[in-house]
Each structure stands twice: as structure tokens, then as C-alpha cells.
Amino acid sequence: xxxxxxxxxxxxxxxxxxxxxxxxxxxxxxxxxxxxxxxxxxxxxxxxxxxxxxxxxxxxxxxxxxxxxxxxxxxxxxxxxxxxxxxxxxxxxxxxxxxxxxxxxxxxxxxxxxxxxxxxxxxxxxxxxxxxxxxxxxxxxxxxxxxxxxxxxxxxxxxxxxxxxxxxxxxxxxxxxxxxxxxxxxxxxxxxxxxxxxxxxxxxxxxxxxxxxxxxxxxxxxxxxxxxxxxxxxxxxxxxxxxxxxxxxxxxxxxxxxxxxxxxxxxxxxxxxxxxxxxxxxxxxxxxxxxxxxxxxxxxxxxxxxxxxxxxxxxxxxxxxxxxxxxxxxxxxxxxxxxxxxxxxxxxxxxxxxxxxxxxxxxxxxxxxxxxxxxxxxxxxxxxxxxxxxxxxxxxxxxxxxxxxxxxxxxxxxxxxxxxxxxxxxxxxxxxxxxxxxx
Numbered sequence: 001x002x003x004x005x006x007x008x009x010x011x012x013x014x015x016x017x018x019x020x021x022x023x024x025x026x027x028x029x030x031x032x033x034x035x036x037x038x039x040x041x042x043x044x045x046x047x048x049x050x051x052x053x054x055x056x057x058x059x060x061x062x063x064x065x066x067x068x069x070x071x072x073x074x075x076x077x078x079x080x081x082x083x084x085x086x087x088x089x090x091x092x093x094x095x096x097x098x099x100x101x102x103x104x105x106x107x108x109x110x111x112x113x114x115x116x117x118x119x120x121x122x123x124x125x126x127x128x129x130x131x132x133x134x135x136x137x138x139x140x141x142x143x144x145x146x147x148x149x150x151x152x153x154x155x156x157x158x159x160x161x162x163x164x165x166x167x168x169x170x171x172x173x174x175x176x177x178x179x180x181x182x183x184x185x186x187x188x189x190x191x192x193x194x195x196x197x198x199x200x201x202x203x204x205x206x207x208x209x210x211x212x213x214x215x216x217x218x219x220x221x222x223x224x225x226x227x228x229x230x231x232x233x234x235x236x237x238x239x240x241x242x243x244x245x246x247x248x249x250x251x252x253x254x255x256x257x258x259x260x261x262x263x264x265x266x267x268x269x270x271x272x273x274x275x276x277x278x279x280x281x282x283x284x285x286x287x288x289x290x291x292x293x294x295x296x297x298x299x300x301x302x303x304x305x306x307x308x309x310x311x312x313x314x315x316x317x318x319x320x321x322x323x324x325x326x327x328x329x330x331x332x333x334x335x336x337x338x339x340x341x342x343x344x345x346x347x348x349x350x351x352x353x354x355x356x357x358x359x360x361x362x363x364x365x366x367x368x369x370x371x372x373x374x375x376x377x378x379x380x381x382x383x384x385x386x387x388x389x390x391x392x393x394x395x396x397x398x399x400x401x402x403x404x405x406x407x408x409x410x411x412x413x414x415x416x417x418x419x420x421x422x423x424x425x426x427x428x429x430x431x432x433x434x435x436x437x438x439x
Contacts, residue, residue, distance in 0.1 A: 002331045008307065008412055008422060011128070013111050016063055016330060023437040025167055025254035027250075031274060031326070031331065031334040032118060032119050032120065032121060033118040033119070033120055033177045033294065033324035033328070033331040033332070033334060034121075034331070034332060034335060034340055035198075035332075035335050036072075036335070037076075038071050039071050039260075039336070040071075040074060041073035041332060042072050042074060042075050042332050042333040042335075042336040043075060043330075043333060044074070044075065044076070044135070044329075044333050045075075045078060046075060046076070046077055046078070046100040046101060046328070046330045046333050046337060047078050047079075047080060047083075047099040047100050047101070047217055047329070048061075048077060048078070048079050048080070048100065048101040048102070048336050048337065048386055049079075049080050049082060049098065049099040049101070049103065049158050050079055050080070050081050050082070050085075050103065050104040051081070051082060051083075051087060051320070052077065052081060052101065053081040053082070053083055055081075056079050057081070059414050061079045062080075064341065064345050064347070064439055065077040065079075065275055065365065067344075067345065068337065068340050068341070068345070068418035070338050070341070071340065071344075072333070072337075074333075075333045075336060075337070076329075077337060079327055085103070085105070086105050086106060086107060087432070089103075089105045090105055091333055093105070093108070093116060094100035094400060096266045096325075097327075098116075098325055098326040098327075099328075100324065100325055100328040100330055100331075100333070100334040101322060101323070101324060101328075101334045101337055101338060102322075102323060102325065103147070103320035103321065103322060103323070104117070104136065104143075104144050104320065104321045104322075105210060106241075108134070109385070109388075110138060110139060110384060110385050111385060113136060113138050113143040113144070113323075113369065114138055114141075115326075116323075116325065116326060117144065117210075117215075117249040117323040117324060117325065117326060118143075118323075118324040118325070118328070118331055119141040119142065119143055119327050120141075120142050120144070120145060120323075120338075121141070121142055122140060122141060122142070122376050123137045123140050123141060124140070126142045127142075128358075128359065129357065129358060129359075130142075130145055130146065130294065130342075130356050130357060130372050130379070130393045131316070131318070131354070131355075131356050131357075131358055131378055131380070132146040132149060132317075132318035132321070132356065133145075133290065134380060134381045134382060135318050135321060135381040135384070136321050137381075138349070141161040142340070143167065143321075144319050144321030144323040144357040145319075145321060145322050145338055145339075145342055146318040146319055146320070146322070146324055146342075147319050147320050147322060147341075147342070147347065147348070147353075147356065148315055148319050148347070148348035148351060148353035148354055148355060148356055148358065149316045149317060149319060149353060149355075149378075150207070150233040150278035150279055150280050150316065150318075150319060150353060150354065151213060151278065151279040151301075151314050151315070151316050151354055151366060151376060152204070152208050152278055152279070152303075152304070152314050152315050152316075152317070153211075153276075153277075153279070153281060153301050153302055153303045153304060153314050153369075154274050154275065154276050154277070154301070154302050154304075155273075155274070155275050155276075155277050155281050155285055155299060155301055156267075156272075156273060156274045156299075156300050156302055156347055157267055157268075157270050157272070157273050157298050157299065157300075158269045158298050158299070158300045159190070159270055159298045160183060160187050160273040161179070161183065161273060161274075162182040163186060163187050164179070164182040164185075164186045164187050164273075165177070165182055165186065166170070166179040166182055166183070167304045169303065169312070169372070170302075170305035170313075171305060171307045172303055172305055172307075172351055172359070173237065173240065173241045175247060176241065176303060176305035177241070177244050177248060177250065180192055180248075180250040180273070180274065181248070181250065183250075183273045184249070184250055184272075187270075187273070188271070189271055189272060189273045190251050190252050190266075190271065190273065191245075191250040191251070191273050191274060192245050192251045192273065192274045192275070192328060193251065193258065193263055193266070193267070193272045193273075193274070193406060194242075194246065194251050194252065194255050194258060195260055195263060195275065196252075196255030196256065196258050197255065197256055197257065197258040197259065197402055198258065198259070198260040199398060199400075199401030199402075199405065200401060201260070201275070201277060202242075202401040202405060202408075203398075203399050203401055203404075204237070204276060204277060204278060205235065205242060205276055205358070205404060206235075206238075206398045206399060206423075207278060207317050208234075208238050208276075208304045208315060208316060209222075209234050209238070209315065210234070210313070210315040210377050210379045211304040211306065211313050211314050211315045211377065212233060212237050212238065212304065212306045212311035212313075213233040213308060213313075214308035214309075214311075214375060215377070215381055215395060216377050216378060217243065217268035217382075217388060218234055218315075219379050219380060219383070219384070220380050220384075220387070221383075222383075222387045222390070222433050223386040223387050223390065223433040223434075224384035224386075224390075225430070225431035225432075225435055226430075226431075226434070227427040227430065227431055228241050228426070228427065229351055229423035229424075229426045229427050230304065230423075230427060236386070237306065237422060238304075239404070239407060239423070241277075241305070242404065242408070242411075242417065243407055243408075243410070243412075243419050245411075246408050246411035247411040247412070247413050248296075251408075251412075251426060253269070255408055255412070261289060262417045263275065263285055264288035264292070264314070265288050265292055266284075268288040268291075268292045268294050268298075268300070269289070269292050269294055270294070270298070278317075279352060279353065279354070279363075279365060279366060280300060280319075280351060280352065280353055282301055282352050282365040283350075283352040285299040286299045286336060292371075296329070296345070299346075299367055300368055301365065301366065301369065303369070303370070303374050310341050310393075311374075311375055312372065312373075312374045312375070313375045313376075313377050314369065314374050314375070314376055314377065315376075315377050315378075315379050316354050316376045316377065316379070318356075318381075318424050319353065322338045322341070322342070324338065335360065336415050336433035342356050342357065343357055343435045348360070348363070348384065349363050351363075352364070352365035352366075354366070354376070355378055362376065376408075386437075388435045389437040390430060390433045391430075391433075392436045393433035394429040394432070394433035394434075394437075395429070396426060396429060396430065403426070403439065405424065406412065406422075407419075410413050410416050410422060422423065
């Protein structure tokens with residue numbers, strides 16, 4: 001997989017922090033895209049917009065549609081894969097022609113969902129069945145169902161860590177950097193790989209907000225003049241770890257030359273030891289190991305190196321949310337596809353992701369989390385809109401790579417400045433914006 005997957009599986013799990021707004025759309029519609037009572041009630045041709053160009057080109061989506069037709073024979077599913085999904089769909093949403101089923105773009109403000117998408121049902125009912133329902137809850141109705149969720153942590157090569165003499169997960173940031181130093185001293189591997197040049201992997205560090213304190217409302221607590229980078233705060237701990245890794249010479253020598261696609265093979269071969277990513281990346285790294293002729297099971301996944309009451313926690317955040325266009329003339333068929341794809345297709349299991357269906361088992365890729373009793377924290381989205389407004393007004397970009405690229409440049413001496421002054425400036429910008437942005 002290439003960057004298509006990285007957008008759906010990593011960058012857009014942070015989209016809760018980047019929503020800005022989108023014009024166009026139509027008049028708000030109260031018509032619910034209701035699930036068919038009987039399979040025969042769903043009929044007609046529907047168009048599904050997707051960023052998964054790889055799955056469309058490989059025929060995998062066509063195979064899903066064939067399975068879907070065994071239950072819903074009267075529905076014809078057509079897929080349109082878009083390489084620049086966010087950009088192209090944003091333009092289309094100024095018209096009525098943006099498919100029957102689509103993944104909700106990050107640019108659409110949450111409060112505008114009723115202008116573009118048909119409600120799928122009451123939040124009070126769907127929340128019992130699906131994870132992440134609050135992400136698309138507007139006025140007590142759900143406007144999208146997640147494809148799956150992503151647990152957060154570090155992808156690592158177990159063989160390299162073992163060679164360095166480290167056989168247990170670090171429980172503090174200090175233990176983590178000590179382990180990376182052992183890798184540097186005892187193996188030929190790069191202890192940590194930033195993926196600085198591609199940028200988006202740096203954004204995924206924000207997905208760990210909630211992992212540090214094991215607090216599902218950690219993201220919501222940013223909705224005010226709270227100085228998010230003050231001593232002991234989640235972002236202070238998260239960004240200090242990244243700074244220390246680079247400052248101590250535990251990352252690649254020249255971050256401006258990193259390459260995402262190459263990094264998969266490098267970690268599979270043991271030339272890289274560790275990368276901070278979502279659990280969606282595990283299958284990609286293991287696939288790279290198969291191609292490289294190394295053991296796929298050497299690719300492991302560990303939680304952020306902090307414990308709360310003696311236990312590890314890992315946030316789980318939503319991937320793209322599937323929605324039905326308010327302009328669709330085949331709303332029942334569109335809803336049938338969403339329900340089937342979410343509940344029956346096996347898509348989340350194949351992706352090694354956390355199922356949106358609460359009753360479904362976790363994927364085998366998260367076996368280490370299950371075996372070690374890592375607590376999965378489903379992060380609340382209740383204050384997402386306000387957090388977005390503050391972040392945009394402050395021009396920081398929690399879900400953009402820029403400020404962490406600056407952090408890395410300071411850590412490696414390519415840019416002047418101290419970490420404390422950097423955090424103080426971020427807090428100042430955030431708090432000033434919080435006093436003026438929205439309410």
C-alpha cells in the first residue's frame with residue numbers, strides 16, 4: 001500500500017482536529033437513510049466514493065460488492081476511487097453530485113453534516129452498536145458510521161529490540177529512550193525513524209492524546225485556555241519524548257531524506273527499530289516483511305511508554321466515517337451497503353483494525369495489546385468543534401506536521417531555540433486563540 005492507506009489510516013484519524021468548513025450542499029433534509037426491513041427492499045445502482053484506489057484497482061472492492069449481492073441482489077454497486085480524495089470531494093460537495101455513499105471529508109464542519117448527509121438514526125440507538133458514534137452526532141442523530149478504528153502506539157521490530165537486550169515494554173519515556181540507546185549501541189539499526197520528509201506521520205503523535213492519562217476526554221479538555229504544553233500535560237509528555245529521541249541522536253542522521261515507502265522495508269529488514277504509527281500500519285509492515293523474506297511476526301506493536309495505575313493505555317480513534325448523501329435517490333440501498341460493509345464484509349479484520357461494531361473481536365494484529373491488558377480508550381469527540389476552532393485560530397496545527405518538524409529541527413540543532421521556550425510560545429498562541437475563537 002502507498003499513501004492512499006496512510007491518509008485513511010493515519011492522517012485522517014487526526015481529522016477530528018483539522019475540520020475547517022465547506023461551502024455548498026443543499027437544504028437540510030430530515031429524511032433518514034433507513035436500513036431495509038427486507039433485502040428485497042433495497043434496489044438500484046449506487047455509487048460509492050472511496051480513497052482506496054489500491055483496492056479498486058486490485059479488484060478487491062469488486063469482490064466485496066459480489067459478496068454484498070448475495071444478500072442484496074437488486075443493488076448494483078459502482079466504485080469511484082479518488083487519489084486526492086479530500087480535494088476532489090470538497091469540490092464536488094458544492095454540487096449535488098458527490099455519490100450515494102462517501103467517506104465524510106475532514107473539511108466538512110461537524111455542525112454542517114445535516115446539510116450534506118442523511119441521518120442514519122438516533123444516536124441513543126446507534127451508540128450501543130457502533131464505536132465512535134459521537135464523532136458524527138449532531139442534534140441527537142448520527143450522520144456517519146466509521147469504517148473502523150485505529151489503536152495508537154509504536155510499530156517495532158521485536159528481533160532488533162531483543163538483540164539490544166530489551167524484552168519488555170518501556171513504562172516511562174526515560175525507559176524508552178534508554179532502550180533506544182541500547183539499540184543504537186548494540187545493533188546496526190536506526191533506533192527511531194521520524195518519517196520527517198513525508199510529514200504526515202508526525203501528525204499521528206497527536207493521536208496519543210488520551211494515552212498518557214488514560215482519559216477518554218483528554219481531547220475535549222483542550223477546548224479552552226488550558227496551556228496544553230504546560231509541565232506534566234499530555235502534549236508536553238508526547239512532544240518531549242519526540243524531542244529527546246532526536247536530541248539524543250536516536251533518530252536517522254538526516255530527517256530531510258526520509259521516505260515512507262522505503263521505511264516499511266527498512267523496519268521489516270531490521271534496519272529501523274521503531275516508528276510511531278497507528279495499528280493500521282502493522283499489516284503493511286508485515287506484508288513488507290513477507291516480500292523481504294523476513295519473519296512477519298517480528299513486527300510488533302507497543303503502547304506509548306506511560307502507565308496509569310500500573311497499566312498501559314492506548315487511544316482508539318475513528319477512521320473515515322461512511323455517510324449517505326442527502327441527494328441520493330437510493331438511500332435505502334446506500335444504507336444497506338454501509339451496514340453490510342461495516343458488519344459483514346470482514347474489511348476491518350483484513351485491515352488489522354479495531355472494528356466499528358462494539359461486539360466484534362479485536363484483530364489478531366492487536367494480540368499483544370490483548371495479552372498484556374492494554375486498556376483501549378475510545379477518545380471522546382464532544383468538544384471537537386471547539387478544539388478545531390482554537391487550533392485553527394492559533395495556527396498551530398495539531399494534525400499537521402509543521403510544528404513537530406520545527407521541534408525536530410530544534411532538537412537536531414538545525415534551528416535555534418529551546419524546548420521550554422517552544423512550549424511556552426505554543427501555550428501563548430493556544431490560550432490567546434481560546435479566548436477569542438468560538439464559544
